[in-house]
Amino acid sequence: MVKDTTTALPGAAQPTALLRRLRWTVLRPLASALGGNERSLVRGPGVELDEVREYQPGDDVRHIDWNITARTDQPFVRQARVERALDVWLVMDVSPSVDWGTASCLKRDRSLEMAAVAGQVLAQHGNRIGALLFAEKPLGFVPPGAGRTHLLRLLAGIRDTAPQRGRGTTDMTAALARIDSVARRRAMLLIVSDFLVPEGWQPVLRRLAQRHEVVAVQVRDPRERELPDVGMITLEDPETGGQLIVNTSDRKLRERFRQAALAQDETLRRELARSGVDMLALSTAEDLLPAMLRFLHSRRARRGR
Numbered sequence: 001m002v003k004d005t006t007t008a009l010p011g012a013a014q015p016t017a018l019l020r021r022l023r024w025t026v027l028r029p030l031a032s033a034l035g036g037n038e039r040s041l042v043r044g045p046g047v048e049l050d051e052v053r054e055y056q057p058g059d060d061v062r063h064i065d066w067n068i069t070a071r072t073d074q075p076f077v078r079q080a081r082v083e084r085a086l087d088v089w090l091v092m093d094v095s096p097s098v099d100w101g102t103a104s105c106l107k108r109d110r111s112l113e114m115a116a117v118a119g120q121v122l123a124q125h126g127n128r129i130g131a132l133l134f135a136e137k138p139l140g141f142v143p144p145g146a147g148r149t150h151l152l153r154l155l156a157g158i159r160d161t162a163p164q165r166g167r168g169t170t171d172m173t174a175a176l177a178r179i180d181s182v183a184r185r186r187a188m189l190l191i192v193s194d195f196l197v198p199e200g201w202q203p204v205l206r207r208l209a210q211r212h213e214v215v216a217v218q219v220r221d222p223r224e225r226e227l228p229d230v231g232m233i234t235l236e237d238p239e240t241g242g243q244l245i246v247n248t249s250d251r252k253l254r255e256r257f258r259q260a261a262l263a264q265d266e267t268l269r270r271e272l273a274r275s276g277v278d279m280l281a282l283s284t285a286e287d288l289l290p291a292m293l294r295f296l297h298s299r300r301a302r303r304g305r
């Protein structure tokens with residue numbers, strides 16, 4: 001499932017060693033289920049300090065901060081965040097547009113690899129993983145569960161779901177509305193898609209980001225940003241079946257295509273930033289683990305700040 005990244009990342013260890021280095025930093029206190037070691041909204045005994053306040057009748061005397069009490073001559077207590085387990089939802093685009101790739105793999109392969117690695121990293125310490133699949137409409141979903149057997153079953157369901165071509169455009173808006181209704185607890189949402197979808201999903205995403213921690217994982221292929229000079233070719237939309245004949249030898253056409261792709265990327269980044277959603281960009285031309293390491297290191301730095 002995970003490829004050797006030694007050549008892509010100079011001096012890197014084998015993939016199993018890289019996986020041990022991965023730690024998905026959760027930026028917001030979301031956890032609610034018993035067990036686990038993620039931050040929650042519940043206060044009580046814990047290792048992460050939340051606040052120090054004056055002692056009130058009924059407070060546990062074991063939580064008194066004796067250093068502050070000695071300096072102020074007033075009793076103060078320390079309150080921490082209780083560590084709990086986290087719910088994680090993989091919102092997976094399985095539409096026909098991800099069954100394409102011109103580099104080392106298909107976009108579907110990279111999406112599944114992302115789900116496997118993220119699931120393995122996030123499922124540690126009792127966190128629970130669920131999934132919702134979507135294409136031209138929301139498809140089946142798997143409620144969050146813990147354990148290796150549950151994760152393997154979930155990944156097999158993602159792998160084996162392949163909607164037929166020509167059914168219609170990907171409806172991300174309906175998928176986000178569906179996850180909004182089924183994710184009743186605060187959770188982490190990983191939206192894995194190529195984001196080649198019609199407009200309209202932005203308001204629902206903003207609403208989700210107010211309650212949950214959302215990460216958008218864009219899976220892309222180099223040929224979606226630059227056409228090769230190979231003469232006359234027929235382009236087909238795998239979701240609608242529409243076809244278009246173009247002359248890729250036309251330099252101006254290739255440049256217009258490149259500029260349109262750049263504008264599309266910039267619009268997506270702007271919309272995600274406006275919604276308060278982090279973005280992880282993955283490519284079929286680059287191994288997964290180096291890109292994930294860069295992304296997770298940046299999140300760890302933000303958590304530290």
